[in-house]
Amino acid sequence: MAALTVDTAVAAVRGAAAQAAAAKARAASAAGAGSVRFEALAKTYQSATGAVRALEDIDLEIPAGRIYGIIGRSGAGKSSLLRTINRLERPTSGRVLVDGQDIGRFDEDALVELRRRIGMIFQHFNLLSAKTVRENVALPLVVAGVPKRQIAERVDEVLALVGLEGKHNVYPSRLSGGQKQRVGIARALVHKPEILLCDEATSALDPETTLSILKLLRDINRSLGLTIVLITHEMSVIREICETVLVLEQGRIAEEGPVWQVFGAPKHDATRALLQPLSRDIPEDIAARLVPQPVAGGETVLELHYTGGESGGPDLSRLASVLGTSVRLLHGTIDRIQGHAQGTLLVAARGVSEDDLATLGGHVGSARILGHVATDV
Structure with missing residues (x-):
């Protein structure tokens, strides 16, 4: 018991x-x-x-x-x-x-x-x-x-x-x-x-x-x-x-x-x-035309990278005002993640200088010159 x-x-x-x-x-x-x-x-x-x-x-x-x-x-x-x-x-x-x-x-x-x-x-x-x-x-x-x-x-x-x-x-x-x-x-x-x-x-x-x-x-x-x-x-x-x-x-x-x-x-x-695997390379047709030195009458190709921290995302009017009205969009991969626009734009413009890149300031996460092309790209 x-x-x-x-x-x-x-x-x-x-x-x-x-x-x-x-x-x-x-x-x-x-x-x-x-x-x-x-x-x-x-x-x-x-x-x-x-x-x-x-x-x-x-x-x-x-x-x-x-x-x-x-x-x-x-x-x-x-x-x-x-x-x-x-x-x-x-x-x-x-x-x-x-x-x-x-x-x-x-x-x-x-x-x-x-x-x-x-x-x-x-x-x-x-x-x-x-x-x-x-x-x-x-x-x-x-x-x-x-x-x-x-x-x-x-x-x-x-x-x-x-x-x-x-x-x-x-x-x-x-x-x-x-x-x-x-x-x-x-x-x-x-x-x-x-x-x-x-x-x-x-x-x-x-x-x-x-x-x-x-x-x-x-x-x-x-x-x-x-x-x-x-x-x-x-x-x-x-x-x-x-x-x-x-x-x-x-x-x-x-x-x-x-x-x-x-x-x-x-x-x-x-x-x-x-x-x-999520990134995209420069399109082959554009990459094949790039040269390191400026082309007479040609354009400069820029890679603009957006991290998502920029105010409002890509501002095309701002690009035009800094790079000139002849700026052309060649290629773009912009995503929206949690309300933030991020990705890469390839643009072509004439007469671009390093000062122009600096002027873009906080509107672009980073910018670099990829090369130069003739205007028929």
Whole structure:
């Protein structure tokens, strides 16, 4: 009888601890939480050839409600960093704080609650082929012991949210790649998380489907207010959806900032390399005609680069007033990112001097003379 009393007491203590952890988690979520902070984070893996340093000196904060992108080349440490947020990876040193709580101190009960507050979607969907859409989405709630009626209601809600009404009883083999990812997103949202982690979520999709999934994620962020943290190796994905971007290089922070700022004026070689696929070279027909010395009766070709920090973006009337009314636009690639116009213009004008370039001042991020051409270009 005494042993039974001790066991009962231990169970009661554990139950109280679990309830306290759950209450604390719910309170954090109710406060509109979803912030993540890394403090002096490092991660080292042991291999047959020795220690491999995957992350080092990671110190940054992801504010609640933000769409935050992490990019880097293969082996940069993106996945390792992402998986520390829900403690699928335990840091070797340093701390990860979710809603101000050091998750490294969580016991198993608190860790279960944490992972219900953090949804995750994957590159290859991770759906169970023998289960229907409804069953795949419902699985986290079934495991949590949620009553059947509540499960049915919640599954209907999230399938409608991701645009899969009428697909409840369909098996994954009958779905397109985009539909499979929508099922994965619905499953990740079924616990009403405050943070959504996206592990290369669009890498297996074609460009058109990628855009539709990114639009869905943006809509979810706006309607639900949850924090989205995504990793990718594609700068086009960062440009399309993220507000802030972190560039990782060999496990360290290369640079971080608003997407328009990092795209417009990259500071690190790794960032410039990642942006290279988005840049366009000088058109071949123009490049073939360029010569280093002025041509009699010809024009000077200028490359004008806009970083996004210029007031109002490209001002064509200003260009005409500085370079002369005969200024001609030869080629242009101007994007708008987060309300900032950035990109490059190639223009041709006569009688351009270095003083003219300086006069452009804050209206152009940078300007340089590429060469000279005859006027028939």
